[in-house]
Amino acid sequence: MTLLAPTLEAYFTQRLIGQRQASAHTVAAYRDTFKLLLAFASERTGRPPSRLDLEDLDATLVGAFLDHLEAERANTARTRNARLAAVHSMFRFAALRHPEHAALIARVLAIPPKRTDRAVVQFLSEEEVDALLASPDRSSSVGRRDYVLLLLALDTGLRVSELVGLCCQDVHLGTGAHVRCFGKGRKERATPIRQQTAVVLRAWLKERRGCPEDPLFSTNRHGPLSRDAVERLLAKYVASGAKTCPSLQGKKLAPHALRHTCAVELLVSNIVFDDTFAESVIVAAQRLFCPRLLPGSLLTSHLAGRCHDVASSPVASDTTLMQPVATQRGGNLASSPSARAPAIGAFACLEQCSLPVPCRGGPGYGCPLVRPRKRPHHRHLQPRRPLHQGKGPRPYETTQRHQGTLQALR
Numbered sequence: 001m002t003l004l005a006p007t008l009e010a011y012f013t014q015r016l017i018g019q020r021q022a023s024a025h026t027v028a029a030y031r032d033t034f035k036l037l038l039a040f041a042s043e044r045t046g047r048p049p050s051r052l053d054l055e056d057l058d059a060t061l062v063g064a065f066l067d068h069l070e071a072e073r074a075n076t077a078r079t080r081n082a083r084l085a086a087v088h089s090m091f092r093f094a095a096l097r098h099p100e101h102a103a104l105i106a107r108v109l110a111i112p113p114k115r116t117d118r119a120v121v122q123f124l125s126e127e128e129v130d131a132l133l134a135s136p137d138r139s140s141s142v143g144r145r146d147y148v149l150l151l152l153a154l155d156t157g158l159r160v161s162e163l164v165g166l167c168c169q170d171v172h173l174g175t176g177a178h179v180r181c182f183g184k185g186r187k188e189r190a191t192p193i194r195q196q197t198a199v200v201l202r203a204w205l206k207e208r209r210g211c212p213e214d215p216l217f218s219t220n221r222h223g224p225l226s227r228d229a230v231e232r233l234l235a236k237y238v239a240s241g242a243k244t245c246p247s248l249q250g251k252k253l254a255p256h257a258l259r260h261t262c263a264v265e266l267l268v269s270n271i272v273f274d275d276t277f278a279e280s281v282i283v284a285a286q287r288l289f290c291p292r293l294l295p296g297s298l299l300t301s302h303l304a305g306r307c308h309d310v311a312s313s314p315v316a317s318d319t320t321l322m323q324p325v326a327t328q329r330g331g332n333l334a335s336s337p338s339a340r341a342p343a344i345g346a347f348a349c350l351e352q353c354s355l356p357v358p359c360r361g362g363p364g365y366g367c368p369l370v371r372p373r374k375r376p377h378h379r380h381l382q383p384r385r386p387l388h389q390g391k392g393p394r395p396y397e398t399t400q401r402h403q404g405t406l407q408a409l410r
Contacts, residue, residue, distance in 0.1 A: 002053040003098060008034065011093045023186075033086040040065045054098065062087060066111070081113040123260040128248055129154060131241035141207070146233050148204045149217050149225075152179070153255070156191040157262030159183055160255040164225045168205060169212035173198050230255050240326035 016022040016030065037057070038049040044064070045056055069075040069083060088109055095105045124132065133150060137143035153163055162183035170180045177198040178190045193201070198374075208216070215224035234255055241250040 002051065003101075004052050004054045005050065006230060007054065007094050007097060010097070011090050015093050030086040030089070032222055033083045034090070036069070036083070037065055037087065040068055054094065056102055057108070058104055059111060062108055063111060076112040081116070084111060085115055093340045099354070122251070122253060122257045123261050123264045124253075124257065125247065128241070128245050129247035129261065131248060132237055134244070135237035135240040142209070143313075145217055146264070148200055149230070150234075150237070150258070151197055151200060152193070153258040154265075155193055155197045157259045158191065159259060160227050160230050162189075163255075164215070164217065164230060166216040166229065167212065168208065168210045168214050168216055171201055171216065172203065173202050173205075177201075180270065209410070213328070227255070234258075 012027065012031070017026055020081055022030075038052065039054055042049050042060055044061060045052065047056075066080050066084060068075070069080050071309075075083075088111075090103045091108045095102060095109075097366075098105075133147065133154075135148040136150070138147055149163065152158070153160075154181060156394075158179075158181060162181040165183070166179060166181060172178050172180070176192065177195070178192045180188065180190050182188050210218070214222070217225050219225060219229070231254065234253060238248055238251060238253055242251075266356075
């Protein structure tokens with residue numbers, strides 16, 4: 001038996017599943033990487049995968065495999081980097097078990113990832129959202145299901161995996177209506193929903209008549225929707241909505257664009273924020289979307305000040321600006337959609353300010369909307385003040401313990 005077979009088996013069973021407790025998606029992605037790598041190495045060396053040794057997977061072969069992914073399989077640089085990360089992870093594990101191959105492993109680990117381009121994050125405007133929600137045929141059960149799914153995605157900003165994983169028991173429509181999901185990062189989240197969305201969900205649950213453990217959005221065979229199914233239905237309704245909204249023509253939107261749209265609406269929707277909540281929303285939105293997301297109507301205008309300054313602004317003295325704008329997304333599932341009321345942002349008063357938004361990399365990088373993180377203050381590292389004795393001040397000095405600390409830090 002070669003060294004490669006037991007090393008791969010121990011890597012998946014001991015390292016990924018036993019020690020790291022990796023998710024099923026991570027294990028499946030790494031498994032697919034090594035299926036492709038072993039098939040490529042078997043074709044290159046002329047030996048079956050069971051006869052391959054660790055020495056066969058050298059840096060030259062791994063580099064040729066990465067080029068094969070981009071040239072022949074038409075993978076992007078991001079996919080290539082993901083495959084390389086799986087190979088690096090396995091070789092770091094092998095370095096502890098087979099130190100006699102340290103040079104070969106070091107050369108493989110030295111293969112760098114490729115730099116990738118960052119595309120502009122896509123989101124939908126008010127008119128595009130209205131056209132998208134008007135596309136499903138709400139006279140049929142499938143159309144009503146798709147309408148509720150799109151409405152909930154736009155209202156909560158859930159990821160597509162969290163959306164298709166919702167069960168009927170995850171929807172709470174009492175006081176403080178919200179949905180619970182278990183999603184990325186193995187975190188359980190409770191996301192609030194608006195009153196109009198709660199009315200639509202109540203009507204859908206009444207029509208659905210499923211058990212608490214049944215999926216909220218099911219197929220004709222009563223199974224949960226897949227990610228590909230959500231992507232296909234979104235593409236279908238985008239093409240249908242392009243007939244009434246020309247800006248949707250030619251757009252290839254992924255389901256994650258609905259999450260981006262929800263984040264943009266958090267910035268421009270008219271909601272009364274307290275200081276803590278407003279700062280957290282702006283920090284999260286700027287980390288993800290500023291400054292290359294929004295058009296020049298809002299964030300490229302001159303913004304300055306903190307969110308608690310909105311209440312003291314002369315523009316904010318009008319109570320109509322500080323109240324939520326009633327939208328027409330909700331209502332009866334079978335009713336025809338009406339135009340949504342235009343959102344007048346509570347941040348409109350910030351447009352009167354004169355400072356630009358530097359916003360380069362999130363909080364603490366000169367962004368006027370975010371309080372920069374304070375540097376830690378270590379008293380024992382500060383020099384003692386000079387003592388005035390005699391004719392002049394005594395030079396700066398520290399105690400012997402402080403000097404030892406400073407020397408250790410140097």
